[in-house]
Amino acid sequence: MDDSIDLGGQYRFIQEYPQCIIHHTMEEYKGVGVNVVEPIVVAFSFNDDYIIAKSKAPNNGQARNKQEYRYWIINKVNQQLEPAALDSSAFQEQLRELNIGLSF
Numbered sequence: 001m002d003d004s005i006d007l008g009g010q011y012r013f014i015q016e017y018p019q020c021i022i023h024h025t026m027e028e029y030k031g032v033g034v035n036v037v038e039p040i041v042v043a044f045s046f047n048d049d050y051i052i053a054k055s056k057a058p059n060n061g062q063a064r065n066k067q068e069y070r071y072w073i074i075n076k077v078n079q080q081l082e083p084a085a086l087d088s089s090a091f092q093e094q095l096r097e098l099n100i101g102l103s104f
Helices: 088-097
Strands: 005-008 011-014 020-023 034-037 041-046 050-056 069-075
Touching (some): 005 041, 020 050
Antiparallel strands (some): 020 034
């Protein structure tokens, strides 16, 4: 059973571990795609033009109780397959600059 969530523009949120956002090249989803947002996605939102996402950053030896996050803005119109990972302040700035009215 496919429990992925269609985000439009051939993007899907995969709910099974590891939770990620993929892009599939075929018109219909066939269960495979390219990771666009790395695991583990903890929040996302979308509209006709954009997907925003928040994912856990790799721990890289940090203290166990300190979790870092990465933020993503995907332009669905341009079928952006390699969005840059952003920190929280750069993410908020890009949302304002691009006038993206989405939030988690």
